[in-house]
Amino acid sequence: MAKVQRRITSRLTVIDDEVRETVLRVLERTPYYAGPETAAFESEVAAYCGVGCGVAANSGTSSLLLALLARGIGAGDDVIVPTNTFVSVPECVLFVGASLVLTDVEPDGNVSRAIIERHLTPRTRAVIPVHMFGHPVDMDPIMDLARDRSLFVIEDAAHALGARYKERRAGSLGHVGFFSFAGKSITVCGQAGMAVTADPDLAAGMASRRVHGWDQKVGNVWHAAERLGLNLRTSELLSAIGRVNLRRLDRWTAARASNAARYTARLSAARLPATLPATRPDQEPGWLHYVIRTPRRDALRAFLSDRSIDTQIHYPVPLHRQPAFQHPAPDSSAFPVAEAMAADMLTLPSHPWMAPDEVDAVADAVIDFYRG
């Protein structure tokens, strides 16, 4: 058995010399907000995703909120959201006054056209598919449905920057997609978010609402609010860090994919009672999270923790059971797959700085647990 010498953490945030030098360079020029670093970060992320427009904000949550506001989603509208995602999605839906319609997911953790169709009503205006763990949703059928039913599709690509579906980047598949750059996300700059879209009018509407509803052609100067907005600006410093890390993203994704392949090879050879992540031919995952589904999950988690291995659960409480959101049908039997996943999924550490022997050590510890 491989001996784990130091704690293997679920994630790592690296601030190295290049990041430090970038911070210094930006601080020499402009420390605050709405400057050239943010503008460049926006165009670089948009170009990376193959669309025309990027709109930066102070978090992924803010990016989603801006998309809903800019499209005019609000009271009287139903918004379809898978129940197994992060709490920021229902927060935004409820903020704009729309109704939250939670759905179950397919066994891979993603929502599908078939599931969405079961929840359509005449009031349905928007759908927020989430590319769980970095595996893109099967988007083409959903976009066909969206065309037929005039639905607004917002991709939650917070797990999936860099992932591809049929050669196209996650984030560029719906009407708008958004990313998070928080400490845990796939490309880190501390705390920020961005939405990308091919629709320049939508982008302008988002940019305006980001700064008090001002017309961005006039700039960040006081004039009458053209629309009801907020203040969701990001900072130049964080945009600069994000730009450095965007250049490293493909390298990091390759490292995560290599970790995943190593886990899958070792764990599948051991014939454990665990389900390993599957990848369809149309998916090129971003592999932010390597998630297995396994019986006796909590005991396994404790066993790994005793061996200095951190694991995570994404996410432990499905939205239909979150007390804050008061979903009208909090009956857990309506969400069998999400309930099963909440009970048996486990995210193994798989960040880009893990050495191959660390991946092996984690895999061997999992194997030991089931053999022991």
Next chain:
Amino acid sequence: MATATRYRTTWTPFDAEMREAMLRPTPGPIYYDGPECDAFEREMAAYLGVRHGVAVSSGTAALHAAMRAMEIGPGHEVICPANGYLSAAECVLNAGARPVYCDVLESTANMDITTIEPLVTPKTKAIIIIHTYGHAVDMDPIMDLARRRNILVIEDAAHALGGEYKGRKLGTIADLGFASFARKCVTVAGQGGMTFTDNATWADRMVRLRRHGWDRTDPYRSEVALIGFNAVMNESQAAVGRVSLSRLDRHNAARAQNARRYTEGLSTRGLPAKPFAIMPWAKHGWLHYVVRVPRRDGLMDFLAAKGTECAIHYRQPVYRAPAYVARAGEDPGPRPVTDRLVEEIVTLPSHPEMGDGIDVVLDQMAEFYARPGRG
């Protein structure tokens, strides 16, 4: 060739000490909710003499969090000044409540018990006080009214951090206060805001609201009982804010000195510019030195051509913003004092590094008013 701008109303200090501070958090992996934010909250609360400071991503976010924590929302009316920064009305509308705009006094540009009281109805849930330009609103009669009528009072101290009312720091007199640390404000952190309160329940709620409703000690895993949002303050911003706070009293003293120099200089030069009154209860925060002048737009153009950039706080009365009228679904009708002031006010550059620049601006104004006027 146009003269380069030498004097501005905006002042964005960023020097070696702030640069060092901003770099301090970066060697570690903590970007938010870390030791710099904790320290900034503690230091600000100690400076003001309140129990709790809750740091968030902007002044607007501070007011939004406060309103959520205080359960102000649909069905409620909130009184706010017709001439203030837009974020008060913006937050009221975003919370689903109805903004009720009070006019201000001609003497101070501030709201007052006499402009507030006629607007109080059984639906009035809260009053948002703005200490305009840094001068204290007369708080005691308003707090008496609020206690009698069970109304919450929130103080916007974004113009007024360090200013006082009868010896008490602005932002600490009402039920809850807040400030912005955007680059144009008194204390700068680039972007950010903070709420100040003695109420532990509200403070705890705001701490959870700013990060998705989570309990601070157990994020991610815990169930959320509050619908939150994401409005955390960055560690690097908090670090700069701490430096800025350490200079606040010195900067305010410099701004007060500038104001005296302007007021005396306007008088000795016999210029037709009227400063607002300074009431005996007020220690002015002086973020903005604002005077009422004839031929305002001409004066601003003339000064701009001489390299002096003035401003108008604020150019459009918030109560008439078409987007807000549309959202509220009602035209609030005229607010005559606000409407009169907005045609005459001009903010002269008076940041802490102006020094003898004050006399330069005064001379430029004298030159303008020595020319034959039209209208």
